[in-house]
Amino acid sequence: MKIQIKVWRQSNAKSEGKFSTYPLDGVSEDMSFFEMLDSLNDNLVMGGKDPIAFDHDCREGICGTCGIFINGRAHGPIRGVTTCQLHMRSFQNGETIVVEPWRAKAFPIIRDLIVDRQSFDRVMESGGYISINAGNAQDANVIPIAKENSDLAMDAAACIGCGACAATCKNSSAMLFVSAKVSQFALLPQGQPERSNRVKNMVDQMDEEGFGNCTNTGACEVECPKEISLVNIARMNREFLKASIM
Amino acid sequence: MFPDSKIPSGPLAEKWTKHQFDLKLVNPSNRRKYDIIVVGTGLGGAAAAASFAEMGYNVKAFSFHESPRRAHSIAAQGGINAAKNYPNDGDSVFRLFYDTIKGGDYRSREANVYRLAEVSNAIIDQCVAQGIPFAREYGGLLDNRSFGGAQVSRTFYARGQTGQQLLLGAYSSLVRQMHKGKVQFFPRHEMLEPVLIDGEAKGIITRNLVTGEISSHSANAVVLATGGYGNVFFLSTNAMASNGTAAWRAYKKGAYFANPSFTQIHPTCIPVASEHQSKLTLMSESLRNDGRVWVPKKVGDDRHPNDIPEDDRDYYLERLYPSFGNLVPRDVASRRAKEMCDEGRGVGPTKLAVYLDFEDAINRMGKDQVTAKYGNLFDMYQQITGEDPYKVPMRIYPAVHYTMGGIWVDYNLMTTVPGLYVLGEANFSDHGANRLGASALMQGLADGYFVIPYTIGDYLSKKLGEEVSTDHDAFKEATSNVNERLNKLISINGNRTVDRIHKELGLIMWDHVGMARDKGGLETAIEKIPTLREEFWSNVKISGKLDELNPELEKAGRLADFLELGELMARDGLNREESCGGHFRTEYQTEDNEALRDDENFTYVAAWEHKGDTSSPELHKEELEFENVELTTRSYK
Numbered sequence: 001m002k003i004q005i006k007v008w009r010q011s012n013a014k015s016e017g018k019f020s021t022y023p024l025d026g027v028s029e030d031m032s033f034f035e036m037l038d039s040l041n042d043n044l045v046m047g048g049k050d051p052i053a054f055d056h057d058c059r060e061g062i063c064g065t066c067g068i069f070i071n072g073r074a075h076g077p078i079r080g081v082t083t084c085q086l087h088m089r090s091f092q093n094g095e096t097i098v099v100e101p102w103r104a105k106a107f108p109i110i111r112d113l114i115v116d117r118q119s120f121d122r123v124m125e126s127g128g129y130i131s132i133n134a135g136n137a138q139d140a141n142v143i144p145i146a147k148e149n150s151d152l153a154m155d156a157a158a159c160i161g162c163g164a165c166a167a168t169c170k171n172s173s174a175m176l177f178v179s180a181k182v183s184q185f186a187l188l189p190q191g192q193p194e195r196s197n198r199v200k201n202m203v204d205q206m207d208e209e210g211f212g213n214c215t216n217t218g219a220c221e222v223e224c225p226k227e228i229s230l231v232n233i234a235r236m237n238r239e240f241l242k243a244s245i246m
Numbered sequence: 247m248f249p250d251s252k253i254p255s256g257p258l259a260e261k262w263t264k265h266q267f268d269l270k271l272v273n274p275s276n277r278r279k280y281d282i283i284v285v286g287t288g289l290g291g292a293a294a295a296a297s298f299a300e301m302g303y304n305v306k307a308f309s310f311h312e313s314p315r316r317a318h319s320i321a322a323q324g325g326i327n328a329a330k331n332y333p334n335d336g337d338s339v340f341r342l343f344y345d346t347i348k349g350g351d352y353r354s355r356e357a358n359v360y361r362l363a364e365v366s367n368a369i370i371d372q373c374v375a376q377g378i379p380f381a382r383e384y385g386g387l388l389d390n391r392s393f394g395g396a397q398v399s400r401t402f403y404a405r406g407q408t409g410q411q412l413l414l415g416a417y418s419s420l421v422r423q424m425h426k427g428k429v430q431f432f433p434r435h436e437m438l439e440p441v442l443i444d445g446e447a448k449g450i451i452t453r454n455l456v457t458g459e460i461s462s463h464s465a466n467a468v469v470l471a472t473g474g475y476g477n478v479f480f481l482s483t484n485a486m487a488s489n490g491t492a493a494w495r496a497y498k499k500g501a502y503f504a505n506p507s508f509t510q511i512h513p514t515c516i517p518v519a520s521e522h523q524s525k526l527t528l529m530s531e532s533l534r535n536d537g538r539v540w541v542p543k544k545v546g547d548d549r550h551p552n553d554i555p556e557d558d559r560d561y562y563l564e565r566l567y568p569s570f571g572n573l574v575p576r577d578v579a580s581r582r583a584k585e586m587c588d589e590g591r592g593v594g595p596t597k598l599a600v601y602l603d604f605e606d607a608i609n610r611m612g613k614d615q616v617t618a619k620y621g622n623l624f625d626m627y628q629q630i631t632g633e634d635p636y637k638v639p640m641r642i643y644p645a646v647h648y649t650m651g652g653i654w655v656d657y658n659l660m661t662t663v664p665g666l667y668v669l670g671e672a673n674f675s676d677h678g679a680n681r682l683g684a685s686a687l688m689q690g691l692a693d694g695y696f697v698i699p700y701t702i703g704d705y706l707s708k709k710l711g712e713e714v715s716t717d718h719d720a721f722k723e724a725t726s727n728v729n730e731r732l733n734k735l736i737s738i739n740g741n742r743t744v745d746r747i748h749k750e751l752g753l754i755m756w757d758h759v760g761m762a763r764d765k766g767g768l769e770t771a772i773e774k775i776p777t778l779r780e781e782f783w784s785n786v787k788i789s790g791k792l793d794e795l796n797p798e799l800e801k802a803g804r805l806a807d808f809l810e811l812g813e814l815m816a817r818d819g820l821n822r823e824e825s826c827g828g829h830f831r832t833e834y835q836t837e838d839n840e841a842l843r844d845d846e847n848f849t850y851v852a853a854w855e856h857k858g859d860t861s862s863p864e865l866h867k868e869e870l871e872f873e874n875v876e877l878t879t880r881s882y883k
Binding site: 011012028030031032034035038039042044045046048049050051053055056057058059060061062063064065078080081085087089110111114116117118120121124125126128129130131132133134135136137138139140141144145146147150151153154157158160161184185188190191 | 293296297300314315318330332368370371372373374375377378379380381382383385388404407409417418419421422424425433485486487519520522523525528625626629630632695696699746787790794795798
């Protein structure tokens with residue numbers, strides 16, 4: 001395959017960015033999208049140019065490090081996969097592929113396709129935990145948990161924190177991300193003691209980071225590589241309301 | 247004289263309890279007077295950093311990732327072992343200990359492994375209390391499954407994402423302490439040197455990966471939890487950034503490196519598809535619970551797998567090992583797969599693969615049940631290969647997955663450098679020559695939550711009132727070494743990219759220090775690696791500058807260390823004239839092609855000491871003593 005990559009280049013947070021286009025020949029359809037970028041970068045380095053900086057690590061769809069817009073879609077055209085799991089067989093010979101970083105006020109660009117997602121960590125710091133010191137726990141089977149609730153908690157806990165939801169949302173809302181953690185703990189008995197404070201603190205921090213509000217368009221759910229359900233947002237709204245009036 | 251491994255005296259089952267009592271304590275009101283540096287925030291590092299902070303110590307935690315949640319522990323799929331015996335099938339602390347020692351082919355310490363088994367249950371309790379949604383039965387209690395090398399069901403799991411859930415649990419404990427101000431987290435900071443003052447570890451030098459800034463950080467003790475070095479092979483199941491630099495820098499400052507050649511080759515990975523391949527993807531070992539491994543009986547049988555009738559298939563693991571069947575340990579399954587391919591019975595376009603077939607499982611349990619158990623793995627397989635494993639058997643082949651070798655530590659997890667501790671995959675301690683499935687998560691969390699919080703106090707208690715400052719000359723010297731090295735790298739401006747040289751190193755390692763090794767091959771590696779190292783230092787091409795985000799520079803620094811570590815791995819493999827676990831020397835095998843140990847001469851930990859860049863490393867032997875298990879030939883028949 002022969003393709004063109006039209007990619008966002010920006011040397012640091014302060015400089016202005018622009019699109020640059022690079023042709024690439026000899027792309028095989030078995031290559032992953034990132035192996036294609038590796039190959040392009042190898043050419044760039046050999047030609048004395050700066051390679052395209054992009055975040056990636058596990059390359060098996062679980063660490064949440066990668067995340068870019070490909071032809072306007074977060075993590076590319078296929079539903080339920082991360083960028084690193086995308087393969088070139090999903091693209092056409094001769095195609096121009098447009099590649100951009102996440103776009104959200106709370107995710108400032110560091111370089112090229114790399115953004116700073118520490119806002120997510122700060123939201124977690126504000127309440128995304130159960131307060132248990134090592135050594136305090138009772139036997140794991142003392143509290144039975146209905147399989148249904150445990151499974152729903154696991155559905156929510158599958159979030160990889162990549163940021164596709166907030167980057168995709170027209171309001172840059174982080175509601176899907178935050179609600180996944182709130183839901184996980186609200187569904188489990190271990191999460192009950194801190195239930196009210198958790199949701200209030202996490203929502204406050206989310207607002208402080210500059211994430212927008214949710215207007216229920218559902219774009220986040222569509223683009224989430226782990227297919228986290230919008231139901232979690234509904235659950236968080238209920239949790240928040242309950243915590244606020246009680 | 248070998249350094250004291252500090253293994254407590256007394257009966258095996260009482261050693262840890264006795265030792266905990268014998269260790270010196272730091273009074274709770276004094277703990278806030280100590281600073282501890284933790285490098286790496288995966289399972290071991292995050293658990294340790296959070297636990298230290300919970301106890302009252304001040305922690306500075308460092309990661310080259312943007313967030314602790316990105317560490318490669320997250321990719322562990324299948325599960326975590328514990329001796330709970332919830333299924334009532336005969337498990338016990340002793341059995342978990344025994345299986346782990348045997349699985350490691352009797353090349354690990356009894357006392358360490360017993361302690362690991364002993365604290366395993368507390369890990370499950372801790373994780374459930376953190377809100378980790380482990381799989382449950384309809385009655386609401388925890389579910390278990392089986393893993394290789396065991397005949398009991400002792401593996402706890404959270405779908406195919408157990409590592410993710412455990413890491414996010416440790417991360418939640420860590421962010422809670424960050425919020426309280428007890429942990430200061432340094433994202434995108436890579437440790438490039440440990441700093442020693444009067445021979446003791448008192449700090450580190452880091453590079454800020456965004457700005458390139460080099461900075462000094464001091465503490466009363468330094469803990470490394472920086473993972474394994476499987477990426478020395480270029481292609482492995484490790485994440486792209488996983489590296490051996492922190493461990494290697496510690497080695498060069500005097501920490502011994504133990505059993506470097508002990509590498510785990512995981513049997514169930516997606517085969518290499520093209521020369522552009524950047525990494526290999528693991529398919530969880532849990533698949534071997536229900537999948538059946540086979541190759542055609544005849545050499546050169548090119549029929550579509552679904553057209554090959556039952557009689558023409560060789561379910562070789564079930565044939566060779568009737569009692570463990572498809573659930574033999576990883577080293578055995580990997581070696582047998584290689585053997586089948588060497589015989590010409592490999593499958594797929596490259597003929598370097600065997601089938602993992604779920605047809606029987608689907609017929610027995612129904613497709614829905616298979617989806618519930620393994621759905622995400624099947625999806626991942628299909629995404630990567632373009633084939634539907636519900637209809638066509640998976641193709642799998644072994645790939646480098648884990649390194650049992652690592653920095654030598656004593657029973658307290660302290661290295662030969664006082665004040666320097668190493669946890670998790672980065673140390674050598676618990677898995678001997680082969681790690682059993684679902685034991686890496688167990689060890690990372692055991693070290694972080696339940697071992698180091700106790701043992702570090704013994705060292706710190708002697709340092710009450712110690713002031714450590716980055717003004718000390720040792721920091722200046724280490725900083726100038728780091729700067730000199732970085733300047734040297736960036737100024738080479740040769741003709742080959744970092745990846746190209748790394749791929750060449752990977753091929754040398756895979757061909758000569760991989761699944762099957764022999765004297766000639768290991769000697770070839772020892773000859774070729776220094777030549778490639780010279781090539782690297784004279785001809786590598788790194789674009790960009792020092793004072794900016796520069797991924798090529800990061801990779802180059804890590805490769806420079808792999809180019810030294812690879813040679814030590816080959817030397818260690820050459821020295822060990824026996825086969826054990828993942829270390830298979832073709833000269834030493836039984837008539838049935840099983841690993842042939844030499845207990846008389848090699849029942850020791852090979853710990854290597856750095857003697858300068860121009861001299862050979864010195865080998866020290868820590869003899870292993872077995873008082874509670876009998877050394878037998880492992881049999882999974």
